[in-house]
Amino acid sequence: ETGVTQSPTHLIKTRGQQVTLRCSSQSGHNTVSWYQQALGQGPQFIFQYYREEENGRGNFPPRFSGLQFPNYSSELNVNALELDDSALYLCASSPTGVVGANVLTFGAGSRLTVL
Amino acid sequence: GESVGLHLPTLSVQEGDNSIINCAYSNSASDYFIWYKQESGKGPQFIIDIRSNMDKRQGQRVTVLLNKTVKHLSLQIAATQPGDSAVYFCAETRPQGAQKLVFGQGTRLTINP
Numbered sequence: 001e002t003g004v005t006q007s008p009t010h011l012i013k014t015r016g017q018q019v020t021l022r023c024s025s026q027s028g029h030n031t032v033s034w035y036q037q038a039l040g041q042g043p044q045f046i047f048q049y050y051r052e053e054e055n056g057r058g059n060f061p062p063r064f065s066g067l068q069f070p071n072y073s074s075e076l077n078v079n080a081l082e083l084d085d086s087a088l089y090l091c092a093s094s095p096t097g098v099v100g101a102n103v104l105t106f107g108a109g110s111r112l113t114v115l
Numbered sequence: 116g117e118s119v120g121l122h123l124p125t126l127s128v129q130e131g132d133n134s135i136i137n138c139a140y141s142n143s144a145s146d147y148f149i150w151y152k153q154e155s156g157k158g159p160q161f162i163i164d165i166r167s168n169m170d171k172r173q174g175q176r177v178t179v180l181l182n183k184t185v186k187h188l189s190l191q192i193a194a195t196q197p198g199d200s201a202v203y204f205c206a207e208t209r210p211q212g213a214q215k216l217v218f219g220q221g222t223r224l225t226i227n228p
Contacts, residue, residue: 004158031214033214033215035218040123040220040221041220042204042206042219042220042221043159043204043216043218044218045216045217048214056214058215090158090159092158094214103214104161104214104216106158106159106160107158108156108157108158109158
């Protein structure tokens with residue numbers, strides 16, 4: 001059974017550019033959540049996807065958007081990058097119908113640096 | 116591996132000693148709490164959880180204590196080992212957002228040989 005995989009692991013962009021981060025959920029998991037973790041901080045919830053639709057969103061502007069595909073993999077897109085978007089972006093997957101955050105499985109993250 | 120955070124509260128303990136990591140949570144409506152461990156270059160890893168109808172829960176070498184009166188959570192690690200070195204986060208959630216976690220700032224635990 002594979003865990004959550006994210007790509008790329010590291011990338012560097014400049015202000016104003018756009019970025020796409022990818023996540024493959026753990027086998028058997030059909031819900032995907034994205035978190036932003038700034039240096040020295042705890043992760044912050046961006047949004048969650050279930051059945052290819054956004055199912056809950058945190059306090060992030062519309063330039064943060066996402067997709068979920070029929071195979072449950074997901075993308076996080078960020079437009080008009082700002083310096084403060086520099087962070088580790090974490091993807092977490094979970095099986096539907098199971099209550100409790102202890103079923104969340106996190107990937108290792110994609111480290112984005114905006115110059 | 117990469118550093119998870121540079122300005123986190125830190126706790127240093129001797130190998131074999133017990134560690135206590137504290138966390139204050141913010142929302143009195145939160146009813147489910149989780150402790151995560153994050154090693155350098157990795158995502159958060161589940162350690163132990165507790166629901167608000169309990170005040171203590173034990174796992175293997177770990178114990179979580181919950182004090183709802185003062186909105187305080189603690190993680191006790193017995194007989195700490197070098198592999199326990201990591202950043203530890205508490206997280207809270209509410210019934211409607213069972214999979215939307217609100218994380219604390221984190222504490223970096225360092226084990227001295």
